[in-house]
Amino acid sequence: MREIKYIVIHCSATKETVDYSFSQLVADHQRRGFKTCGYNIYIKRNGQTYLGRNFGEELAHAKGYNDNSFAICYEGGLDPSSSPKDTRTPQQKQALISAILFCKLLAPNAEVLGHRDLSPDVDGDGQIEPNEWLKSCPCFNVKDEF
Numbered sequence: 001m002r003e004i005k006y007i008v009i010h011c012s013a014t015k016e017t018v019d020y021s022f023s024q025l026v027a028d029h030q031r032r033g034f035k036t037c038g039y040n041i042y043i044k045r046n047g048q049t050y051l052g053r054n055f056g057e058e059l060a061h062a063k064g065y066n067d068n069s070f071a072i073c074y075e076g077g078l079d080p081s082s083s084p085k086d087t088r089t090p091q092q093k094q095a096l097i098s099a100i101l102f103c104k105l106l107a108p109n110a111e112v113l114g115h116r117d118l119s120p121d122v123d124g125d126g127q128i129e130p131n132e133w134l135k136s137c138p139c140f141n142v143k144d145e146f
């Protein structure tokens with residue numbers, strides 16, 4: 001088993017008003033040259049959870065972290081005008097907790113964080129602040145919740 005240091009939360013960066021199915025996600029990732037979905041878990045707005053890439057395999061979700069992390073993605077993250085927003089439904093929040101607990105069973109010491117928390121610490125103060133985020137993903141503060 002790879003040594004897993006992080007459990008990284010993503011959003012699909014799709015509008016909350018748009019349906020983005022697991023098969024669309026897989027197709028989009030394959031179009032980008034990935035062999036299949038780059039994440040381990042995908043969570044639809046209704047809470048339905050899909051298993052993407054196998055937990056023993058290297059991922060394709062965040063450069064420099066694909067071999068030492070698990071990745072969970074929820075559907076949404078943008079409001080109808082494409083601005084970043086925490087669009088998670090109650091069902092998604094519940095499913096996200098389950099998904100994180102499952103990952104924690106496999107990697108008890110892994111730190112749970114958001115994609116944007118992997119941005120470089122430009123001013124070197126030990127914290128990744130909003131002005132340092134390369135992306136907004138996953139559009140909520142993971143460390144406040146988990």
Ligand SMILES: [Zn+2]
Nearest residue numbers: 010011115137
């Ligand atoms: Zn992301």
